[in-house]
């Protein structure tokens with residue numbers, strides 16, 4: 373049999389299996405597995421309604437996250453990603469199973485979980501520093517201590533100069549950096565982020581991703597990160613949890629084969645593309661990317677068809 377001409381082989385056939393790991397990647401995962409479990413999700417279930425009207429939103433999810441791990445969650449719209457993290461945050465109640473944080477059952481919200489959402493959730497009547505100090509004061513820190521710590525967190529997100537500005541004076545990316553500083557100021561065990569960069573333009577988003585990796589490197593925190601963007605998941609995470617819809621369930625929990633430290637040039641590397649291809653396969657298989665056919669009738673057009 374003749375060898376195929378490399379110029380005509382589709383790129384996907386040249387990619388390694390997404391489960392193949394370079395020795396340094398395998399060694400890193402071995403180290404992660406030795407760390408203590410921070411978050412444990414056991415048989416988590418969420419349903420609405422009863423009897424025939426019962427809708428299962430989360431169908432017995434079980435997984436664990438280890439200390440300082442960066443776990444991304446991807447899945448089609450409506451598969452229950454936000455529901456999952458609202459339950460972990462204690463903002464919503466499960467109908468079955470349990471969430472354990474450091475071995476303790478989660479019964480409600482607490483400062484051990486920091487939240488950052490897509491919408492800008494800063495208090496508009498407080499300055500940047502006031503926003504970061506808010507939780508510190510609630511936790512009983514003196515004004516002086518809260519002030520000092522707020523500056524340290526603002527320094528971390530490179531916004532010290534904007535301490536006295538109000539949220540409306542900041543760009544979207546800056547607001548999200550303040551939101552991250554505010555969440556981290558409470559020294560949470562886990563930082564939960566629900567599409568935090570979803571509303572940002574592509575360039576700011578890329579910048580925020582790199583900021584987040586730098587912050588994660590210098591703060592002892594575990595990150596649970598929800599995103600629709602498969603490249604974002606592949607760039608940031610240690611593992612990617614892929615969810616399916618109807619009912620919301622775990623399809624696969626993938627160890628990211630892309631070595632660290634991460635660089636944007638890796639977006640066109642073989643491990644990156646193999647992971648991205650697998651994620652796209654899983655998500656599209658779930659029907660999320662089905663072409664939407666609109667029931668439009670053809671209007672008379674003078675010129676050629678556009679296709």
Ligand SMILES: Nc1ncnc2c1ncn2[C@@H]1O[C@H](COP(=O)(O)OP(=O)(O)OP(=O)(O)O)[C@@H](O)[C@H]1O
Nearest residue numbers: 420427429447448449450451452453454455456620
């Ligand atoms: N009060 C409710 N009653 C019935 N169903 C609900 C209720 N609240 C949420 N749901 C359903 O739960 C499912 C999961 O919603 P959720 O917001 O968690 O999805 P998601 O994966 O975060 O979606 P997206 O990617 O669009 O943010 C949806 O199908 C939604 O219709």
Ligand SMILES: [Mg+2]
Nearest residue numbers: 453454455566
């Ligand atoms: Mg959501």
